[in-house]
């Protein structure tokens with residue numbers, strides 16, 4: 530038994546004859562890292578705006594005075610560096626990999642910060658991709674991070690499973706769009722979180738509506754929303770609705786997500802802040 534044994538076998542990775550529970554698969558962060566809360570942003574399917582929501586949550590919490598970070602686990606479709614307009618590459622010193630700081634001081638790590646060309650495709654098998662995501666946790670020096678947001682790959686495959694098993698995720702935010710088909714896919718994401726014992730902080734319905742620039746009425750371009758039914762079914766308390774907004778798309782394309790108005794996500798952001806208070 531280790532000298533420092535606290536009898537909590539589920540969070541310990543020591544090989545020990547007195548183990549009473551299965552070995553934890555949790556990976557230890559870099560010894561110089563200090564990360565207080567980890568929030569995974571997930572979606573059942575691709576293209577619903579998960580990366581945008583991840584970046585906006587990091588920006589919003591950063592504006593509130595917290596040190597935030599984004600770990601881009603969407604290795605085959607990394608969009609976070611582009612949204613923040615990051616051109617430089619990450620570098621490593623003898624201790625570990627140093628994340629890139631954005632203009633407002635958010636720490637970012639993404640595969641695109643180590644690829645020679647942003648347009649080089651990542652043609653790797655699942656275990657290699659999962660290994661890279663683990664390295665972003667174990668080998669990157671994340672200094673004094675209050676909130677780390679993880680941009681997960683879409684779906685419930687190999688990489689999301691690895692992240693949930695190897696990183697101490699405190700909660701998940703689900704991003705979805707209004708179509709009916711999506712509610713079935715959201716259910717899969719919620720059930721995965723339940724199976725992993727990770728609380729769902731809330732759901733963001735992205736592209737929820739379009740606001741008419743003249744009369745300010747809301748146009749439901751994807752038909753009527755089914756989100757209320759979905760949250761009721763899964764007893765999720767918090768919904769934020771993000772409209773389809775050409776100025777958001779334009780700012781992201783220009784690498785200026787730090788200028789986007791994030792108040793649409795206030796309800797989710799408040800829930801995230803409450804987690805800290807409830808700790």
Ligand SMILES: Nc1ncnc2c1ncn2[C@@H]1O[C@H](COP(=O)(O)OP(=O)(O)OP(=O)(O)O)[C@@H](O)[C@H]1O
Nearest residue numbers: 575576577578579580581608772773774777778781
């Ligand atoms: N509410 C919105 N208003 C305007 N543009 C948006 C909105 N949501 C997303 N977009 C734009 O749609 C594109 C796709 O968004 P994003 O990359 O966040 O999706 P994703 O779900 O992360 O995709 P993938 O699953 O492929 O990683 C981006 O160019 C983004 O700026």
